Amino acid sequence: MIKLIATAAFGLEAVVKREVIALGVSDISVLDGRVDFSGELSDIAKANIWLRSADRVLLNMGEFNANTFDELFEGTKALPWEEWIPENGKFTVTGKSVRSRLFSVPDCQAIVKKAVVERLKTRYKTEWFKEDGPEYKIQIGLLKDRATLTIDTSGPGLHKRGYRPIASPAPLKETLASALISLTYWRGDRVLLDPVCGSGTIPIECALMAKNIAPGLNRAFVSETWPCMPGRLWKDARAEAKAVEIADIQPQIFGSDIDPKAVELAKRNTIKAGVGDFIRFETKALKDITLPGRYGITVCNPPYAERLGSAAEVGRLYKDMRSVFAPDATWSLNVITPDEFFEKTYGKKADAKRKLFNGRIKTDYYQYAGEKPGRNR
Numbered sequence: 001m002i003k004l005i006a007t008a009a010f011g012l013e014a015v016v017k018r019e020v021i022a023l024g025v026s027d028i029s030v031l032d033g034r035v036d037f038s039g040e041l042s043d044i045a046k047a048n049i050w051l052r053s054a055d056r057v058l059l060n061m062g063e064f065n066a067n068t069f070d071e072l073f074e075g076t077k078a079l080p081w082e083e084w085i086p087e088n089g090k091f092t093v094t095g096k097s098v099r100s101r102l103f104s105v106p107d108c109q110a111i112v113k114k115a116v117v118e119r120l121k122t123r124y125k126t127e128w129f130k131e132d133g134p135e136y137k138i139q140i141g142l143l144k145d146r147a148t149l150t151i152d153t154s155g156p157g158l159h160k161r162g163y164r165p166i167a168s169p170a171p172l173k174e175t176l177a178s179a180l181i182s183l184t185y186w187r188g189d190r191v192l193l194d195p196v197c198g199s200g201t202i203p204i205e206c207a208l209m210a211k212n213i214a215p216g217l218n219r220a221f222v223s224e225t226w227p228c229m230p231g232r233l234w235k236d237a238r239a240e241a242k243a244v245e246i247a248d249i250q251p252q253i254f255g256s257d258i259d260p261k262a263v264e265l266a267k268r269n270t271i272k273a274g275v276g277d278f279i280r281f282e283t284k285a286l287k288d289i290t291l292p293g294r295y296g297i298t299v300c301n302p303p304y305a306e307r308l309g310s311a312a313e314v315g316r317l318y319k320d321m322r323s324v325f326a327p328d329a330t331w332s333l334n335v336i337t338p339d340e341f342f343e344k345t346y347g348k349k350a351d352a353k354r355k356l357f358n359g360r361i362k363t364d365y366y367q368y369a370g371e372k373p374g375r376n377r
């Protein structure tokens, strides 16, 4: 068994935990910003290919108390680096230290690098490493004097699905978009609408979920280049993912935006993501929208006054939202925004409010629940 960590943005740990459970792995535990679990080598491939809301998958090499540089050196040297890093492996060390005696991150990085080199020197019986082979990004994390040593298995962050090479001016991270959908009552048979869709991230992530398409199916991961990860593990994980895609579902997903260029971009990205047939896009101002059906779910990130548009325009948009969505009590509205006065301008207190980060921006996710289908249908 190997120990793995799925890193999660602040506030999304519970969503990532659900995704980790779905992988069928064991020993799952949740900590701030991460979900730990144990699995087989093949779970490195599965986790990278399947996790929708996690930022990356790390291999947890070991944890130990490190109050002094000596303890850090010896603890690092005792770990089995040679099981993962080949003789020609190229490795870098990054670090962070929170509330720990060893607070100089550059010194900790240098010590970890030296300890790994010492370990590999004795194992490979050499004094000199060319470092011209596959890449290994080691991280030393110190939290309250406890060191955690990891190797990144993902490479570019998991939000890089490969379908969005170009984005609109203020795009939402794909990982956050899928988490926003998971935090609603949306299921494959419910209508989903993003009336300010920009480059289409929310509708695209929703279509991938509806069709059970693995988000990482069409991209590469750094651990694919590692000799210890046989190519067949990746081939099998991708074949298994293809086999569970749902063909016979026609999801009802809608996206619109006032900007025709954004809509064009959204359409292009949708085709790249392989879900071009499942989303209907149109150029339309939010105030002119006709709701596409009943019991629908709106998930959106309207423009932030500090990034796009003026405060007055953004305020007008919130009021338009109220007049479009409030008349139909079967619709749910879910809005992510850093605007502390959203509820005041919108004119109603949210049923739930959750703190999340959109990149570095502190935001709230305001959720207004609509009537559930079945009760009044």
Ligand SMILES: C[S@@+](CC[C@H](N)C(=O)[O-])C[C@H]1O[C@@H](n2cnc3c(N)ncnc32)[C@H](O)[C@@H]1O
Pocket (backbone or CB within 6 Å): 167, 168, 170, 171, 172, 173, 195, 196, 197, 198, 199, 200, 201, 202, 256, 257, 258, 259, 262, 284, 285, 286, 287, 301, 302, 303, 304, 317
């Ligand atoms: C923050 S961006 C949305 C980003 C999107 N989620 C993405 O991932 O690319 C906000 C979008 O709202 C659109 N917008 C602004 N005012 C609008 C209005 N009155 N009606 C419809 N769309 C509007 C902008 O054109 C912009 O694309």
